[in-house]
Amino acid sequence: MNGDIVRLTLRQLVGKRRTVFMVLVALLPSVLATAFRASGEGDPAEWASTQLLGGMVVAMLLPLAGLVFGTAILGTEIDDGTAVYLLARPIPRREILLSKLCVAWLLTAVFVAASLLVAGTIALEGTDEWGALIAGFVVATVAGSLAYCTVFTLLSLLTGRAFIAGLLYVFIWEGLVTALFDGTRLLSLRHATLGLAGYVASVSRDTFDPELGGATSVAVLILAVAAAGWLAVVKLQRFEIGESG
Amino acid sequence: MTTEPERAGSIYDLGYRSYGGTRLGRRHAVRTVYVESLRSAFGLGRRASSKVIPVILLVIVLLPAAVHLGIAAASRQQMDIVKPEDYSSFVEVILALFVAAQAPELAGRDQRNRTLSLYFSRAIERRDYALAKLGALVSAMLVLTLVPQAVLFVGNAFTTNDALEYLREDAANVPRVLASSVLVSGLCASVALAIASRTPRRAYATGGIIAIFVGSAAIGGILDATVGRYGIMVSLFDLMTGATYWIFSAEHEYEVATELMFAAVVGVTAISVGLILRRYERIPA
Amino acid sequence: MPPGPGPVPIEVEHVSRWFGNVVAVNDISFKVGPGVTGLLGPNGAGKSTLLHVMSGFLKPSAGGVRIGDEPAWLNPGMFRRVGLVPEREATYGFLTGFEFVRLAAKLHRLPDPDRAAARAIETVEMAGAQDRATGGYSKGMKQRIKVAASIVHDPQVLILDEPFNGMDPRQRIHMMDLLRAMARAGRTVLFSSHILEEVERLADSVLVIVAGRLAASGDFREIRRLMTDRPHTFRIRSSDNRDLGAAMLSQPSVSGIELDREVMTVRVADFGAFTRALPGVARTRGITLLEVAPSDESLESVFSYLVRR
Structure with a gap:
C-alpha cells in the first residue's frame, strides 16, 4: 500500500461528473423502497431481499459501481498517458495495483453499502428480518465490491474497451446466461454475492433463498479476487505502452 | 560554423501540382462518411478485436428467433412463442448495449483524434456530418432489428405445411415490422448519438447511454407504481414496446394508450436529433 | 555521483x-x-x-x-x-x-x-x-x-x-x-x-x-567523413582567395574550385588529405585563412544521404 498513490487516485476519482452520476444512481433504490412502502402491498422482507437488495442493488448497482471505479483507476490513466508517471518509478507494480484497487474497492463498497443501508432500512423498517437482512447484504456487497473491482480492473488492463466488455459480462453473462443455464451460476459474481448474503443473514428460506450456498459463494469470491488480482499484477508488470500512445 | 545571410531569396519549383480531376462534391462526401461509419459500426475495416462486440450482440439478437424456430422444427408445428411484435422487447437490453458500444465509436473517434476540423474544411458541412453519422447508426440498428425478424418470418413460413398460405396471411405484418424497426432503431440511435456526441471519452458515453436506457426503465417502473399510470412513459424501453404494439394493433397490458407512447417515441427521437444537430453546429473543431 | x-x-x-x-x-x-x-x-x-x-x-x-x-x-x-x-x-x-x-x-x-x-x-x-x-x-x-x-x-x-x-x-x-x-x-x-x-x-x-x-x-x-564516396564542399574566405585557389588546385585532394568575390568554394575528393594540406599551403604563401567551413556538413545532408542510400 502506498499512501501517495491512494491519495492521488482518490483525487482522480472523486469530485467529478462520475461521482455525481454515481450518487444519483445510488439514490434509486431508496426511491423504489419508499414507493413500495407507500403502496403497502406484499411482504416487505421477501420483496426487499429478492427485488430491492437482491435485484436492484446486487444485480445492478453493485456491478455498475464496480465497473465504473474498477475500470477508472488504471484504465483512465492508461488512456490519457499519465500512467507512465506512476510506472516509471522504482516501486513494485504490485504496490501500485493494490493501492489503486483499494481505492476502487473502498469507493464501490461505500456507495453500494450506503445505498443499501438507506433503502433497506426504508423497506424493512419494523420487520423482524431488518437486522439480519441488512447485515447479510452489507457483508456480501462489501465482499462483492472487491471481487467486481478486481475483475474489472483486470479487464481494463486487458482491453481498451473494458467498460463495454464489463457491461456485456453484467447484462449478458450474469443477466441472461445464468438465467438460462443453472450451472453457469457458479461463475457469476452476482450469485456468489447473493449466496453470501443469504448465508450471513440466514433468514427463512421462504423469505430469501439464493441458489449458491455460503461455502461455495465464499470460495467463488476468494478465487475470483485471487485469480484476477494475480493476473492484473502480472499484466501490469508486463505493461506495454501502446503504439498509438 | 558561421553562415552568411542569403543575398537573394529564391523559390524552388518542387513540382507540386493541384488536383486536376473531377471533384465528387458534397453528396459523395456525405455518402462516404455514411458508408465508412456504417462499416465501423460492425468493426468492418477495423482490426479483429473491434468486430468482437458487434458480432456477439448480433448473434445474441438472433437467439430468440433461432430458439423459436428450433422448437417449432422439433415439434413439427407452427408455434406462437416469439411474436414479431414482442421481438424488440425481448432484445431491448441487447439493442441498448449495441448503441452504447458503437455510438461512441462513431461519434467519439473523430473528437478524440481531433479530426473533425478535417471533415468540416471539406465539401461536407457540420449538419451533413451529423446526419451521416446518425444515418449510419440507424442503419446499423436496422440490421439488428430487421435481420431477426426476417429469419423469424421466413422460418415460420417454412415450418408450416403450406408456406404460401402463411405468407399470404402474414404479409400484412411486413410493413408493420418495417415501421416498428425503423421507429425502434431511430429512437435508440438518436438518443445514443445525442449522448455520445457530447464527449470524446468512450467510457463516459457508454456509461451515459446504458444509464439512460436502464435508468429510465427503473424510474419508469417506480413512477408507474407510485405517481400513476403515466409514469411508465419515462421508460424508453416501455415506450419502444408500447409504440410497437400500437403499430401492430396488438393486445397489451399497458394502462396508457399506446398511440400516446408512439407519439412519445417520435417526440423523443425528434428532440434527440435536434440535440445532435445543435451539438455539431457548436462543437469546436 | x-x-x-x-x-x-x-x-x-x-x-x-x-x-x-x-x-x-x-x-x-x-x-x-x-x-x-x-x-x-x-x-x-x-x-x-x-x-x-x-x-x-x-x-x-x-x-x-x-x-x-x-x-x-x-x-x-x-x-x-x-x-x-x-x-x-x-x-x-x-x-x-x-x-x-x-x-x-x-x-x-x-x-x-x-x-x-x-x-x-x-x-x-x-x-x-x-x-x-x-x-x-x-x-x-x-x-x-x-x-x-x-x-x-x-x-x-x-x-x-x-x-x-x-x-x-x-x-x-x-x-x-x-x-x-x-x-x-x-x-x-x-x-x-x-x-x-x-x-x-x-x-x-x-x-x-x-x-x-x-x-x-x-x-x-x-x-560524414566516413562516407568518402561523396565529395565534400568547403567554403573558404582568406586574405587572397585567388592565390590560395591556384595553389590548392595543384593538390590531388581537390577536385574543383569556384570563385565568387569574397568566398571560394572548394570541392574535395579526399577529406583527410585536404584538411592536412590546406594549413601548410596557406602558411607557405603567407595567406591568412579567415574562414574554413564545411558547407554541406549539416546533419541534413548526412541524413538525406543516409536515407537515400
Whole structure:
C-alpha cells in the first residue's frame, strides 16, 4: 500500500461528473423502497431481499459501481498517458495495483453499502428480518465490491474497451446466461454475492433463498479476487505502452 | 560554423501540382462518411478485436428467433412463442448495449483524434456530418432489428405445411415490422448519438447511454407504481414496446394508450436529433 | 555521483521489436556513454518504440537492453537511476506543478521530497508557476514540469522522447542549456528528435534510425567523413582567395574550385588529405585563412544521404 498513490487516485476519482452520476444512481433504490412502502402491498422482507437488495442493488448497482471505479483507476490513466508517471518509478507494480484497487474497492463498497443501508432500512423498517437482512447484504456487497473491482480492473488492463466488455459480462453473462443455464451460476459474481448474503443473514428460506450456498459463494469470491488480482499484477508488470500512445 | 545571410531569396519549383480531376462534391462526401461509419459500426475495416462486440450482440439478437424456430422444427408445428411484435422487447437490453458500444465509436473517434476540423474544411458541412453519422447508426440498428425478424418470418413460413398460405396471411405484418424497426432503431440511435456526441471519452458515453436506457426503465417502473399510470412513459424501453404494439394493433397490458407512447417515441427521437444537430453546429473543431 | 569507470550507462544489444507483421525496430545495437546523445530519425522510423524498449515499457521481441548493468524489461527498480520524459503531453491536470513534482519525489522515496521538488523546479525555472494547476499550463510549461518530475531523483540516465515539441525558441535554448549542464555533470542524456537542427546543436553524438534500422552512429561529422564516396564542399574566405585557389588546385585532394568575390568554394575528393594540406599551403604563401567551413556538413545532408542510400 502506498499512501501517495491512494491519495492521488482518490483525487482522480472523486469530485467529478462520475461521482455525481454515481450518487444519483445510488439514490434509486431508496426511491423504489419508499414507493413500495407507500403502496403497502406484499411482504416487505421477501420483496426487499429478492427485488430491492437482491435485484436492484446486487444485480445492478453493485456491478455498475464496480465497473465504473474498477475500470477508472488504471484504465483512465492508461488512456490519457499519465500512467507512465506512476510506472516509471522504482516501486513494485504490485504496490501500485493494490493501492489503486483499494481505492476502487473502498469507493464501490461505500456507495453500494450506503445505498443499501438507506433503502433497506426504508423497506424493512419494523420487520423482524431488518437486522439480519441488512447485515447479510452489507457483508456480501462489501465482499462483492472487491471481487467486481478486481475483475474489472483486470479487464481494463486487458482491453481498451473494458467498460463495454464489463457491461456485456453484467447484462449478458450474469443477466441472461445464468438465467438460462443453472450451472453457469457458479461463475457469476452476482450469485456468489447473493449466496453470501443469504448465508450471513440466514433468514427463512421462504423469505430469501439464493441458489449458491455460503461455502461455495465464499470460495467463488476468494478465487475470483485471487485469480484476477494475480493476473492484473502480472499484466501490469508486463505493461506495454501502446503504439498509438 | 558561421553562415552568411542569403543575398537573394529564391523559390524552388518542387513540382507540386493541384488536383486536376473531377471533384465528387458534397453528396459523395456525405455518402462516404455514411458508408465508412456504417462499416465501423460492425468493426468492418477495423482490426479483429473491434468486430468482437458487434458480432456477439448480433448473434445474441438472433437467439430468440433461432430458439423459436428450433422448437417449432422439433415439434413439427407452427408455434406462437416469439411474436414479431414482442421481438424488440425481448432484445431491448441487447439493442441498448449495441448503441452504447458503437455510438461512441462513431461519434467519439473523430473528437478524440481531433479530426473533425478535417471533415468540416471539406465539401461536407457540420449538419451533413451529423446526419451521416446518425444515418449510419440507424442503419446499423436496422440490421439488428430487421435481420431477426426476417429469419423469424421466413422460418415460420417454412415450418408450416403450406408456406404460401402463411405468407399470404402474414404479409400484412411486413410493413408493420418495417415501421416498428425503423421507429425502434431511430429512437435508440438518436438518443445514443445525442449522448455520445457530447464527449470524446468512450467510457463516459457508454456509461451515459446504458444509464439512460436502464435508468429510465427503473424510474419508469417506480413512477408507474407510485405517481400513476403515466409514469411508465419515462421508460424508453416501455415506450419502444408500447409504440410497437400500437403499430401492430396488438393486445397489451399497458394502462396508457399506446398511440400516446408512439407519439412519445417520435417526440423523443425528434428532440434527440435536434440535440445532435445543435451539438455539431457548436462543437469546436 | 561523479561518473566512475562503472558499467556502460546504456547498452542496447541486437534489439528488435515487431508488432504483428510490422518490424518497428530491426536488430539495433549500440552503447551510449555520458554526454548528450541524439536519437534522430524521420517520423515513424522507430524512435519511440526504441525508447520504450529502453525504458522497459515495451518488451523487445529479440535482444535486450541493459541500463547501468540492469535489465530494462520487468525491472522498475531501474528507475532509481533513470529518468524518463514521455512524449505525451498529459499530466495530472488537477495537481499543481509543485504537487506533481513532489509526487514524483515521494514515489522515489526521497528523504526530503519538498526540497528535492523545489530544487528540480528551480532547475527548469518553473518556480513562478509551481502553484498553478498543471492542467492550465502551456505545452512548453508542461514539457518543463515533466522534465522536473523526471530529474527530481537526480538520475544518472535521462531519456527524453521529443522533448522540444511545443516549445518556443527561448524555452528550447533553455532546455538545451539544461541538458548540456546535466551532461557536463557526468550524466547520460538521450533524447529523440526528428528535427536535424535540434540534434545538431545539442548532441555530442548521434544515433540515426531509418526505417527501424540503425543507419549511423557517432559524431555526425565523423560519420560524414566516413562516407568518402561523396565529395565534400568547403567554403573558404582568406586574405587572397585567388592565390590560395591556384595553389590548392595543384593538390590531388581537390577536385574543383569556384570563385565568387569574397568566398571560394572548394570541392574535395579526399577529406583527410585536404584538411592536412590546406594549413601548410596557406602558411607557405603567407595567406591568412579567415574562414574554413564545411558547407554541406549539416546533419541534413548526412541524413538525406543516409536515407537515400
